[in-house]
Amino acid sequence: MLPHRFVKALFKTLPPAVQQRVRNTVEERQRRRPIPHRGLEEFGLAGTQVYPEGQNFDDCLRIGMTNQLKGLVIHKETPVASIGSCFADEFASHMRATGFNYVSAESDVFPASANWGRVYTIPCLHQIATYSIDEGLAISIERHADEWFDPLREPRTGLFPTREEAEAAIRSHRAASRRVFASARLLIITLGQNEAWVDRESGLAWAHRPPTALLEAERARFEARTFSFEEDVAWLEDSLRLLRSLNPDLDVLLTVSPVASYATFCGTEAITQSFAGKCVLRSVAERVVHSVPRVWYFPSFEIALAYNPHTFRADNRHVKKSTVDRIFKLLHQTVVR
16 A cells, blocks of 8 residues: 555646545545544433434434424324414425425415415514404504505405405405414414514514505605514514414414515525525524423524535535635635726
Protein backbone atom coordinates (compact mmCIF):
# COMPACT_ATOMS: atom_id res chain seq x y z
CA MET A 1 0.00 0.00 0.00
CA LEU A 2 1.32 3.44 -0.89
CA PRO A 3 2.26 5.73 2.02
CA HIS A 4 -0.51 8.18 2.96
CA ARG A 5 1.75 11.20 2.45
CA PHE A 6 2.61 10.05 -1.05
CA VAL A 7 -1.05 9.57 -1.97
CA LYS A 8 -1.89 12.99 -0.59
CA ALA A 9 0.93 14.63 -2.55
CA LEU A 10 -0.12 12.81 -5.72
CA PHE A 11 -3.72 13.90 -5.22
CA LYS A 12 -2.63 17.54 -5.11
CA THR A 13 -1.10 17.20 -8.56
CA LEU A 14 -4.48 16.43 -10.10
CA PRO A 15 -6.46 19.22 -11.79
CA PRO A 16 -8.85 21.00 -9.35
CA ALA A 17 -11.93 19.71 -11.15
CA VAL A 18 -10.69 16.12 -10.86
CA GLN A 19 -9.86 16.64 -7.18
CA GLN A 20 -13.41 17.85 -6.59
CA ARG A 21 -14.93 14.87 -8.37
CA VAL A 22 -12.86 12.52 -6.22
CA ARG A 23 -13.93 14.35 -3.06
CA ASN A 24 -17.58 14.11 -4.11
CA THR A 25 -17.26 10.37 -4.75
CA VAL A 26 -15.71 9.81 -1.33
CA GLU A 27 -18.34 12.03 0.31
CA GLU A 28 -21.18 10.13 -1.35
CA ARG A 29 -19.77 6.81 -0.15
CA GLN A 30 -19.46 8.20 3.38
CA ARG A 31 -23.07 9.42 3.14
CA ARG A 32 -24.38 6.03 2.06
CA ARG A 33 -22.25 4.12 4.58
CA PRO A 34 -21.82 6.34 7.63
CA ILE A 35 -20.17 5.08 10.77
CA PRO A 36 -22.62 3.88 13.45
CA HIS A 37 -24.15 6.83 15.23
CA ARG A 38 -23.21 7.30 18.87
CA GLY A 39 -23.55 9.84 21.63
CA LEU A 40 -20.65 11.57 23.36
CA GLU A 41 -20.27 9.69 26.62
CA GLU A 42 -17.46 11.93 27.82
CA PHE A 43 -19.91 14.85 27.79
CA GLY A 44 -22.95 12.88 28.95
CA LEU A 45 -24.70 13.30 25.60
CA ALA A 46 -27.05 10.66 24.18
CA GLY A 47 -27.08 9.82 20.48
CA THR A 48 -30.11 12.01 19.87
CA GLN A 49 -28.16 15.01 21.19
CA VAL A 50 -25.44 14.65 18.54
CA TYR A 51 -26.07 15.66 14.92
CA PRO A 52 -26.31 12.53 12.70
CA GLU A 53 -24.06 11.91 9.73
CA GLY A 54 -25.12 10.69 6.28
CA GLN A 55 -28.07 8.37 6.06
CA ASN A 56 -28.24 8.08 9.84
CA PHE A 57 -30.36 11.25 9.64
CA ASP A 58 -33.88 9.77 9.51
CA ASP A 59 -33.23 7.02 12.07
CA CYS A 60 -31.73 9.44 14.58
CA LEU A 61 -34.54 11.93 14.08
CA ARG A 62 -37.11 9.14 14.51
CA ILE A 63 -35.57 8.07 17.83
CA GLY A 64 -35.34 11.65 19.06
CA MET A 65 -38.86 12.55 18.04
CA THR A 66 -40.25 9.38 19.63
CA ASN A 67 -39.04 10.78 22.94
CA GLN A 68 -40.31 14.31 22.25
CA LEU A 69 -43.73 13.05 21.13
CA LYS A 70 -44.33 10.98 24.25
CA GLY A 71 -47.93 11.22 25.36
CA LEU A 72 -49.26 11.71 21.84
CA VAL A 73 -50.75 8.59 20.25
CA ILE A 74 -52.81 8.60 17.06
CA HIS A 75 -55.01 5.58 16.39
CA LYS A 76 -56.91 5.01 13.17
CA GLU A 77 -60.13 5.80 15.06
CA THR A 78 -58.77 9.03 16.62
CA PRO A 79 -60.80 12.00 15.30
CA VAL A 80 -58.16 14.13 13.57
CA ALA A 81 -58.61 17.59 12.06
CA SER A 82 -56.09 19.82 10.31
CA ILE A 83 -55.77 23.49 9.44
CA GLY A 84 -53.03 25.68 8.02
CA SER A 85 -51.05 26.60 4.93
CA CYS A 86 -50.73 24.64 1.69
CA PHE A 87 -48.58 21.96 3.37
CA ALA A 88 -51.57 21.26 5.63
CA ASP A 89 -53.16 19.80 2.49
CA GLU A 90 -50.56 17.02 2.65
CA PHE A 91 -51.57 16.06 6.19
CA ALA A 92 -55.25 16.07 5.25
CA SER A 93 -54.70 14.05 2.08
CA HIS A 94 -52.55 11.49 3.91
CA MET A 95 -55.06 11.05 6.72
CA ARG A 96 -57.90 10.57 4.26
CA ALA A 97 -55.98 8.22 1.96
CA THR A 98 -54.69 5.96 4.75
CA GLY A 99 -58.03 5.44 6.47
CA PHE A 100 -57.74 7.66 9.52
CA ASN A 101 -60.84 9.12 11.16
CA TYR A 102 -60.43 12.51 9.51
CA VAL A 103 -62.96 15.09 10.69
CA SER A 104 -64.78 16.89 7.87
CA ALA A 105 -67.75 19.11 8.60
CA GLU A 106 -68.23 20.71 5.16
CA SER A 107 -66.81 20.56 1.67
CA ASP A 108 -63.72 22.64 1.03
CA VAL A 109 -61.87 23.81 -2.05
CA PHE A 110 -58.84 22.21 -0.37
CA PRO A 111 -58.77 18.91 1.58
CA ALA A 112 -59.26 20.52 5.01
CA SER A 113 -61.72 19.78 7.80
CA ALA A 114 -63.81 22.86 7.04
CA ASN A 115 -64.01 25.48 4.31
CA TRP A 116 -61.34 27.72 5.81
CA GLY A 117 -59.28 27.74 2.64
CA ARG A 118 -55.59 27.89 3.32
CA VAL A 119 -54.74 29.54 6.63
CA TYR A 120 -51.25 30.92 6.23
CA THR A 121 -50.69 33.11 9.28
CA ILE A 122 -51.16 32.87 13.04
CA PRO A 123 -53.43 35.98 13.28
CA CYS A 124 -55.73 34.41 10.66
CA LEU A 125 -55.80 31.20 12.72
CA HIS A 126 -56.67 33.27 15.79
CA GLN A 127 -59.56 34.94 13.96
CA ILE A 128 -60.91 31.52 12.95
CA ALA A 129 -60.67 30.23 16.51
CA THR A 130 -62.44 33.37 17.73
CA TYR A 131 -65.37 33.21 15.31
CA SER A 132 -65.73 29.47 15.87
CA ILE A 133 -66.10 29.91 19.63
CA ASP A 134 -67.88 33.28 19.85
CA GLU A 135 -71.12 32.67 17.97
CA GLY A 136 -72.15 36.30 18.47
CA LEU A 137 -69.05 37.72 16.77
CA ALA A 138 -69.86 40.26 14.06
CA ILE A 139 -69.57 39.06 10.48
CA SER A 140 -67.27 40.94 8.12
CA ILE A 141 -68.32 40.99 4.47
CA GLU A 142 -66.52 42.76 1.62
CA ARG A 143 -67.56 43.53 -1.93
CA HIS A 144 -65.45 43.39 -5.06
CA ALA A 145 -67.00 44.16 -8.43
CA ASP A 146 -70.41 42.46 -8.23
CA GLU A 147 -69.44 39.76 -5.73
CA TRP A 148 -69.44 39.54 -1.93
CA PHE A 149 -66.92 37.54 0.10
CA ASP A 150 -65.51 36.78 3.54
CA PRO A 151 -62.16 38.63 4.02
CA LEU A 152 -61.16 36.23 6.82
CA ARG A 153 -60.95 33.40 4.29
CA GLU A 154 -59.49 33.06 0.82
CA PRO A 155 -61.82 34.21 -1.99
CA ARG A 156 -61.83 30.65 -3.34
CA THR A 157 -63.93 29.61 -0.34
CA GLY A 158 -66.88 31.42 -1.90
CA LEU A 159 -67.99 34.47 -3.90
CA PHE A 160 -71.65 35.44 -3.76
CA PRO A 161 -73.94 37.64 -5.88
CA THR A 162 -75.65 39.24 -2.86
CA ARG A 163 -74.65 40.26 0.64
CA GLU A 164 -77.46 38.17 2.09
CA GLU A 165 -76.18 34.99 0.41
CA ALA A 166 -72.65 35.72 1.59
CA GLU A 167 -73.82 36.21 5.17
CA ALA A 168 -75.83 32.97 5.13
CA ALA A 169 -72.84 31.05 3.79
CA ILE A 170 -70.52 32.56 6.41
CA ARG A 171 -72.90 31.67 9.24
CA SER A 172 -73.15 28.11 7.93
CA HIS A 173 -69.35 27.88 7.67
CA ARG A 174 -68.80 29.19 11.20
CA ALA A 175 -71.15 26.57 12.58
CA ALA A 176 -69.29 23.87 10.66
CA SER A 177 -65.95 25.22 11.91
CA ARG A 178 -67.21 25.03 15.47
CA ARG A 179 -68.29 21.42 14.93
CA VAL A 180 -64.81 20.49 13.73
CA PHE A 181 -63.08 21.91 16.78
CA ALA A 182 -65.69 20.41 19.10
CA SER A 183 -65.39 16.89 17.70
CA ALA A 184 -61.66 16.57 16.99
CA ARG A 185 -59.40 14.78 19.44
CA LEU A 186 -56.26 15.94 17.66
CA LEU A 187 -55.77 19.16 15.71
CA ILE A 188 -52.77 19.42 13.38
CA ILE A 189 -51.79 23.06 12.78
CA THR A 190 -49.35 23.91 10.00
CA LEU A 191 -47.76 27.34 10.38
CA GLY A 192 -46.94 28.73 6.95
CA GLN A 193 -46.14 32.43 6.61
CA ASN A 194 -45.57 35.46 8.78
CA GLU A 195 -46.92 38.36 6.74
CA ALA A 196 -50.41 39.43 5.78
CA TRP A 197 -52.49 42.39 4.69
CA VAL A 198 -54.08 44.07 7.70
CA ASP A 199 -57.15 46.29 7.66
CA ARG A 200 -56.16 49.35 9.68
CA GLU A 201 -59.81 50.23 10.36
CA SER A 202 -60.90 46.88 11.80
CA GLY A 203 -57.54 45.46 12.82
CA LEU A 204 -58.38 42.23 10.97
CA ALA A 205 -55.74 40.28 9.06
CA TRP A 206 -57.07 39.38 5.65
CA ALA A 207 -56.60 35.81 4.49
CA HIS A 208 -55.55 37.02 1.05
CA ARG A 209 -54.31 40.21 -0.57
CA PRO A 210 -57.25 42.60 -1.04
CA PRO A 211 -58.41 42.91 -4.65
CA THR A 212 -56.37 45.41 -6.63
CA ALA A 213 -59.30 47.73 -7.28
CA LEU A 214 -60.08 47.88 -3.56
CA LEU A 215 -56.43 48.52 -2.68
CA GLU A 216 -56.23 51.34 -5.20
CA ALA A 217 -59.46 52.90 -3.99
CA GLU A 218 -58.66 52.62 -0.26
CA ARG A 219 -54.87 52.34 -0.11
CA ALA A 220 -54.60 54.04 3.30
CA ARG A 221 -56.94 51.44 4.75
CA PHE A 222 -54.56 48.50 4.26
CA GLU A 223 -50.99 47.68 5.10
CA ALA A 224 -48.88 44.63 4.41
CA ARG A 225 -46.96 43.75 7.55
CA THR A 226 -44.98 41.06 9.29
CA PHE A 227 -45.72 39.92 12.82
CA SER A 228 -43.40 39.82 15.80
CA PHE A 229 -42.48 36.75 17.80
CA GLU A 230 -44.39 38.16 20.78
CA GLU A 231 -47.54 38.82 18.74
CA ASP A 232 -47.51 35.34 17.22
CA VAL A 233 -46.97 33.62 20.57
CA ALA A 234 -49.84 35.58 22.14
CA TRP A 235 -52.22 34.82 19.25
CA LEU A 236 -51.33 31.13 19.13
CA GLU A 237 -51.60 30.64 22.88
CA ASP A 238 -54.95 32.43 22.92
CA SER A 239 -56.17 30.37 19.95
CA LEU A 240 -55.48 27.18 21.90
CA ARG A 241 -57.14 28.62 24.99
CA LEU A 242 -60.27 29.43 22.97
CA LEU A 243 -60.42 26.03 21.29
CA ARG A 244 -59.98 24.20 24.58
CA SER A 245 -62.75 26.26 26.16
CA LEU A 246 -64.96 24.43 23.66
CA ASN A 247 -63.09 21.11 23.70
CA PRO A 248 -60.90 20.52 26.79
CA ASP A 249 -59.72 17.16 25.41
CA LEU A 250 -58.17 18.66 22.27
CA ASP A 251 -54.53 17.70 21.67
CA VAL A 252 -52.48 19.82 19.27
CA LEU A 253 -49.64 18.93 16.91
CA LEU A 254 -47.76 21.92 15.51
CA THR A 255 -45.62 21.84 12.40
CA VAL A 256 -43.96 24.47 10.21
CA SER A 257 -44.46 24.26 6.47
CA PRO A 258 -41.24 23.77 4.49
CA VAL A 259 -42.91 25.44 1.49
CA ALA A 260 -41.38 28.86 0.88
CA SER A 261 -43.51 31.96 0.46
CA TYR A 262 -44.32 32.54 -3.20
CA ALA A 263 -43.91 36.32 -2.90
CA THR A 264 -43.46 39.06 -0.32
CA PHE A 265 -45.12 42.45 0.05
CA CYS A 266 -43.01 43.32 3.09
CA GLY A 267 -39.47 42.94 1.85
CA THR A 268 -37.51 43.57 -1.31
CA GLU A 269 -36.34 39.95 -1.75
CA ALA A 270 -38.55 36.90 -1.42
CA ILE A 271 -36.04 34.21 -0.43
CA THR A 272 -34.52 35.87 2.62
CA GLN A 273 -37.90 37.30 3.67
CA SER A 274 -39.47 33.85 3.49
CA PHE A 275 -36.77 32.29 5.66
CA ALA A 276 -36.98 35.16 8.15
CA GLY A 277 -40.66 34.37 8.55
CA LYS A 278 -40.03 30.62 8.88
CA CYS A 279 -37.47 31.26 11.62
CA VAL A 280 -40.02 33.28 13.58
CA LEU A 281 -42.68 30.59 13.17
CA ARG A 282 -40.31 27.81 14.21
CA SER A 283 -39.34 29.79 17.32
CA VAL A 284 -43.01 30.43 18.12
CA ALA A 285 -43.77 26.71 17.87
CA GLU A 286 -40.88 25.93 20.22
CA ARG A 287 -42.14 28.43 22.77
CA VAL A 288 -45.76 27.25 22.68
CA VAL A 289 -44.79 23.57 22.95
CA HIS A 290 -43.25 24.43 26.30
CA SER A 291 -45.81 26.98 27.48
CA VAL A 292 -49.06 25.12 26.72
CA PRO A 293 -49.78 21.56 27.92
CA ARG A 294 -50.50 18.78 25.41
CA VAL A 295 -48.96 20.58 22.47
CA TRP A 296 -46.29 18.77 20.43
CA TYR A 297 -44.09 19.69 17.49
CA PHE A 298 -43.47 17.57 14.39
CA PRO A 299 -40.39 18.45 12.28
CA SER A 300 -41.75 18.64 8.72
CA PHE A 301 -39.65 21.76 8.14
CA GLU A 302 -36.44 20.11 9.32
CA ILE A 303 -37.02 16.83 7.45
CA ALA A 304 -37.45 18.68 4.16
CA LEU A 305 -34.58 21.15 4.51
CA ALA A 306 -31.95 19.84 6.93
CA TYR A 307 -31.08 16.71 4.95
CA ASN A 308 -29.75 18.18 1.70
CA PRO A 309 -27.05 16.14 -0.06
CA HIS A 310 -26.71 18.83 -2.74
CA THR A 311 -25.58 21.44 -0.20
CA PHE A 312 -24.13 19.62 2.79
CA ARG A 313 -21.21 17.26 3.07
CA ALA A 314 -21.58 13.72 4.37
CA ASP A 315 -21.74 14.92 7.98
CA ASN A 316 -24.97 16.84 7.14
CA ARG A 317 -23.51 19.98 8.75
CA HIS A 318 -20.57 21.33 6.84
CA VAL A 319 -21.12 22.94 3.47
CA LYS A 320 -19.85 21.50 0.20
CA LYS A 321 -17.15 23.38 -1.71
CA SER A 322 -19.53 23.94 -4.62
CA THR A 323 -21.98 25.69 -2.28
CA VAL A 324 -19.20 27.74 -0.69
CA ASP A 325 -18.23 28.85 -4.20
CA ARG A 326 -21.83 29.89 -4.90
CA ILE A 327 -21.93 31.88 -1.66
CA PHE A 328 -18.80 33.86 -2.43
CA LYS A 329 -19.72 34.28 -6.08
CA LEU A 330 -22.89 36.05 -4.93
CA LEU A 331 -20.93 38.09 -2.40
CA HIS A 332 -18.63 39.34 -5.15
CA GLN A 333 -21.54 40.00 -7.50
CA THR A 334 -23.35 42.15 -4.96
CA VAL A 335 -20.99 44.02 -2.65
CA VAL A 336 -17.39 43.55 -3.73
CA ARG A 337 -16.13 46.42 -5.88
